[in-house]
Amino acid sequence: MNSIGKIACVGAGNIGRAWAMIFARAGYDVALYDTDRSALNRAMTAIRAGLDDQARLGLIEDASAVLRGIRPEPDIDRALNGVRHVQENVYEDIALKRRVFAELDQRAPKDSVIASSVSSIPVSQFMEDLPGSRRCIGAHPVNPPHLVPLVEIVMSPSTSEETYARTAALMEAIGQVPVRLNREIVGYVLNRLQFAIINEALHLVERGYVSAVDCDKIVKHGLGRRWAFMGLFETNHLNASGGIREYYTKFGPTIASMLNELFTTPHPIGPEMIETLAREIEAETPAAQVPARQAWRDRQLAALGRHLAAMADAEKAEKKP
Numbered sequence: 001m002n003s004i005g006k007i008a009c010v011g012a013g014n015i016g017r018a019w020a021m022i023f024a025r026a027g028y029d030v031a032l033y034d035t036d037r038s039a040l041n042r043a044m045t046a047i048r049a050g051l052d053d054q055a056r057l058g059l060i061e062d063a064s065a066v067l068r069g070i071r072p073e074p075d076i077d078r079a080l081n082g083v084r085h086v087q088e089n090v091y092e093d094i095a096l097k098r099r100v101f102a103e104l105d106q107r108a109p110k111d112s113v114i115a116s117s118v119s120s121i122p123v124s125q126f127m128e129d130l131p132g133s134r135r136c137i138g139a140h141p142v143n144p145p146h147l148v149p150l151v152e153i154v155m156s157p158s159t160s161e162e163t164y165a166r167t168a169a170l171m172e173a174i175g176q177v178p179v180r181l182n183r184e185i186v187g188y189v190l191n192r193l194q195f196a197i198i199n200e201a202l203h204l205v206e207r208g209y210v211s212a213v214d215c216d217k218i219v220k221h222g223l224g225r226r227w228a229f230m231g232l233f234e235t236n237h238l239n240a241s242g243g244i245r246e247y248y249t250k251f252g253p254t255i256a257s258m259l260n261e262l263f264t265t266p267h268p269i270g271p272e273m274i275e276t277l278a279r280e281i282e283a284e285t286p287a288a289q290v291p292a293r294q295a296w297r298d299r300q301l302a303a304l305g306r307h308l309a310a311m312a313d314a315e316k317a318e319k320k321p
Ligand SMILES: NC(=O)c1ccc[n+]([C@@H]2O[C@H](COP(=O)([O-])OP(=O)(O)OC[C@H]3O[C@@H](n4cnc5c(N)ncnc54)[C@H](O)[C@@H]3O)[C@@H](O)[C@H]2O)c1
Pocket: 010, 011, 012, 013, 014, 015, 016, 033, 034, 035, 036, 039, 088, 089, 090, 091, 092, 093, 096, 100, 117, 118, 119, 120, 140, 141, 142, 143
């Protein structure tokens, strides 16, 4: 494969190795760095298996060609040499993120972007005070990143517009889908939406309105069917022949009275709640079968991705809708 540029992935755990595969399958030369040499070895073993899986799932053609684009690199300066983008994926620990970002800002080429996969620590807490804070940004993937394309791009108060534009363009070029979060917010948007629904579901299950398994059926056979290709507001738009204005005018009062009834307090997730959920969910999939079920999930995601890509190509050929 011809390299189209150099990328460094810093931290070779679950997320770092997934990013390495994503950049390499798009044609980038990836240096995968970790302070723990055994983590690098484990990562390369997992990457080899992961790329074979992706070839079987029809996501890449030649697993060995992609593998050749990923270099395990125990030396930070060699890893950063000539890169245009650094993707940081170390443990979720504020002191560690601060240390690593200070080091990356000092050592990475001055014209490179430094992005963090951080999930819960506000990016400003470890990017703000750096001399190169303008080139630092959050780029939060969704698990498993090589099968779920969304990336939440999070601006810290000092991130420059140029850094945003370069990061978003790179994400698009590698087949991910960037969305822009203009300001930091705890949990970002995907997890806030997810846990708003989960909170309501916990209340409903605990009060006995519906079982946990039926709640999952409601999402997978109902909401999720539409959400895989439409989203919340386009769903509203298509639920009235005159579109979203008609939808909210017509159904506004009913929606408002239901919103008043929603459970707004955070449901405690103590041992009893966990036991209730686990009893039901483990009856469907025992905990020992989780790895096999994860492989099933990945096959489903890959098949869905192929279907959606084929539909998008057909629409492009015929012009929307
Ligand atoms: N796992 C997820 O579902 C998920 C999803 C989105 C974002 N994230 C975020 O991605 C980041 C990484 O998560 P993960 O699940 O891959 O963690 P992980 O525990 O699997 O891997 C972390 C890696 O960082 C390495 N490391 C520690 N200190 C280092 C240093 N100074 N320099 C280089 N490498 C170092 C460790 O050796 C380890 O290999 C976290 O910030 C996490 O919140 C995780």
